[in-house]
Each structure stands twice: as structure tokens, then as C-alpha cells.
Amino acid sequence: MRKMGLRIGIFGLGVAALLGLGFSRRPADSAGRPIVLSGSTLIDGNGGPPQADVDVVVEEGRIKAVGPRGTILIPAGAMTLDLRGRTVLPGFINAHAHYTHVASNLYTWGREGVTTIRNLVCDWTEYQSCKAFISQGSDPRIPRVLFTGPCLDVPGGRWYGSATNRIWLTSVADARRQTDFLLDQGVDLIKVYLEDGSAWGESCAVMPPEMLRAIVETAHARKARVTAHVQVLRLLEMALDCGVDDVAHSILDRLIPEDVIARMVQSAIYLVPTLEIYGPGGFRTMGQANLRRVVDGGVHVALGTDFEPGLQTGMPSIEMQLMREAGLTPMQTIVAATKHGAHVCGLEAEVGTVEPGKIADLLVVDGDPLADMNVLKNKRILVIHNGLIAFSRLTSRSMTRG
Numbered sequence: 001m002r003k004m005g006l007r008i009g010i011f012g013l014g015v016a017a018l019l020g021l022g023f024s025r026r027p028a029d030s031a032g033r034p035i036v037l038s039g040s041t042l043i044d045g046n047g048g049p050p051q052a053d054v055d056v057v058v059e060e061g062r063i064k065a066v067g068p069r070g071t072i073l074i075p076a077g078a079m080t081l082d083l084r085g086r087t088v089l090p091g092f093i094n095a096h097a098h099y100t101h102v103a104s105n106l107y108t109w110g111r112e113g114v115t116t117i118r119n120l121v122c123d124w125t126e127y128q129s130c131k132a133f134i135s136q137g138s139d140p141r142i143p144r145v146l147f148t149g150p151c152l153d154v155p156g157g158r159w160y161g162s163a164t165n166r167i168w169l170t171s172v173a174d175a176r177r178q179t180d181f182l183l184d185q186g187v188d189l190i191k192v193y194l195e196d197g198s199a200w201g202e203s204c205a206v207m208p209p210e211m212l213r214a215i216v217e218t219a220h221a222r223k224a225r226v227t228a229h230v231q232v233l234r235l236l237e238m239a240l241d242c243g244v245d246d247v248a249h250s251i252l253d254r255l256i257p258e259d260v261i262a263r264m265v266q267s268a269i270y271l272v273p274t275l276e277i278y279g280p281g282g283f284r285t286m287g288q289a290n291l292r293r294v295v296d297g298g299v300h301v302a303l304g305t306d307f308e309p310g311l312q313t314g315m316p317s318i319e320m321q322l323m324r325e326a327g328l329t330p331m332q333t334i335v336a337a338t339k340h341g342a343h344v345c346g347l348e349a350e351v352g353t354v355e356p357g358k359i360a361d362l363l364v365v366d367g368d369p370l371a372d373m374n375v376l377k378n379k380r381i382l383v384i385h386n387g388l389i390a391f392s393r394l395t396s397r398s399m400t401r402g
Helices: 011-019 103-111 124-134 172-184 209-221 233-242 258-267 283-296 317-325 330-337 339-344
Strands: 035-042 051-059 062-068 079-082 086-090 092-097 114-119 144-147 151-153 166-168 190-193 226-229 246-248 270-272 362-366 380-385 388-392 399-401
Touching (some): 092 330, 092 339, 103 114, 172 190, 190 209, 233 258, 330 339
Parallel strands (some): 035 079, 114 144, 151 190, 226 246
Antiparallel strands (some): 362 380
16 A cells, blocks of 8 residues: 655645645636526436536525526526536545645646545644635635544554654543544544554554544534544444444455445445555455445445545546446446535535535536546536636637626
């Protein structure tokens, strides 16, 4: 498995780089104006059949209405975009990433239609600086980012990077205290590290179940989700026993038995398989086999890449291709990158599907991604984030103003 590198970026340099990439605070032609996406095919993220010849109205940052072209009220002064022959989808979500403190990564994600990122572990310097900058929230070209901050682990745990990215727990009481501490610092969710090293022939310390249960109980009492780094079957079962909300990575040591898959469905735990981080063959093959098994068994899957330098930034087309090779349909893959990603972020009421009332995070591509998923990467026409145009290849002939 690829090892996570040290977090060496300095956010102050990242901000300088960001300013050098041509960001503007309000793209012309969209600031404060209603937008109508007219005549497109809509893949709304819920997994149902595409809807042909649809209008989507965006107003005050949210989706105001969705309906057949010509049947819904168009706000006065709206900018109408003729999108006949194009496909509208929800903005995509990468539910497992790192290095959000690097400005070029944020820009690439936003430009390519990834409008939400879930950062699952960073050190305090990265967390505090990046959180403060992103929370300004006025530049639509920067995706929203959710953070765990450092993860929770026990002394002797297996680790791939800097010890500054984790908090060491010494008791059940300490587990509760440190979970509260992280949430008091403003993190969006909690990450625990469950890795015994057995898939690599090692033996490493893992927190006991009573400690994990205390973390989950404390977080859930404060309406926060818990995600767990898990790669072997026995620790997946432990995560299920303790009520973890989703597991990051694939199970690598054996095929997941049917009874465990049934427990995953019953508990509504989600899987974020991160196939790209595993090299061809070996672990990747086992991860893909288990991905197919859990999806066939009814487990929900969210897309995440565990992004770090050397992996693909922007639209996660490599991860999507690997999911397709595992047997997921194009629609299942899109739902994993939209609706299910929103769920593991705790944002399912706000993003992830194209429905009235939700935040207007939208991606428009030229072509049919159900027939050719490469159009998501290569034929991007428009990105809207928080109701503002973040990226556009539309010509003036495609735009009319009311």
C-alpha cells in the first residue's frame, strides 16, 4: 500500500499560490443573479433513470425548481443557459482526501466539478489554517472541505505518516475527553485508526472495543459522525459492534462473509473503498472483489480516493474506472460520488442530489456519462458551486438574459 507522506505544505505559501491561480471572488455574469439550466438531461444523483429536457432554476445559492422545460416559473432577470444535448449532475464529492492545504489541489478539484472534499486526517497547523481560509466561503472555485483534524489512535498503532496527525489515547475516559476536545475545536467528524498490521505480516496495537465504543457514543451524542480506517475483517466486525458510521479503505485479508455483509446492511454502515491507493493486483484485486460483494449485498458505497501526492486530483476518473471494473454500473458509481458521498459527510440534506431546496452544486458535461464516463473528466462544460458559476466553457450564444 502506498504510504502517506509527511504533510509538508505550508498553508501561507498555499494561499499565495491560490492568489496566483487567477481566483476571483465573484465570477462575472453569475453573482447575485438567478440561473436557469435549460433543456438538459438530468441525472439527479438518486439513482433513477435520467430525465430528458429538464430546466433547473438556481436562485440565492440554492436549487429553486426542477421540471420539464417550459413548465416552471423563470425568475425575472435570470440568466438562461441553453444546455440541450448536455447532462446536468450534482457536484461530485471526494469522501476521503488529504492535502487540502495545497492551493493547487483545491483549484483543480473545484475546476473539475468536485465541489465537496472530506479531509480524513491532517495535523493542527494544516487544519487551523485551511479551515480559517476556506470558511470565508465566498469563492465558488474552492470546494467546501470537511475535516477530522488529527485521528484518534493508541500508542503502538501502525502509522503511515507524521505523529502530529494523531492523538494518542490512554484510557476510555481519555477517549471521551479527546473526542470532546476535537469537536470543541470545530472538526466536522471524528476519525479513528484501526490497523493491526496483519495484512502486512505485522502486529500493531489497536484500541480496545470499549475505547472505540466510548468515542462513538461521545460523538453521536453531539450529532457527529465517526469514520474508521479499517483494512482487515476482524476490525470491520469491531467497527460494526461499536456503531461506526463508515469505514475508510477496502478489506484486504479475505472475502467478507455474507453474514458480515448482512450486518453492514442492517447497521447502515457505508464503505469508502479507496481502490486507487492499492497497486495493480494483490490488495486492489481483493478490494475490488469485496466491493462487488458488498454492493451486491446492498451495502451503500461512497467514493473516496485517499488523495495524496502521486494520486489523481480533480475529477476522480481513475477511482471510478476501478469501481466500474469491480462491477458497479455507471449509475451506481455516480451515486457513490454524489448522494452517498453527501451522506458520509453528514450533508445529505444539503448536497449530493439535484432537488429543490438543496445547495446548487452542479456539474454539466457534454455527452452521456452513463454511456461514456470519460465525459465527466474530459467534456466538462460548467461547474456551479453554492449557486455561483465557478467554471464555464459556454459561449455567449448559449446564454440569454431575462
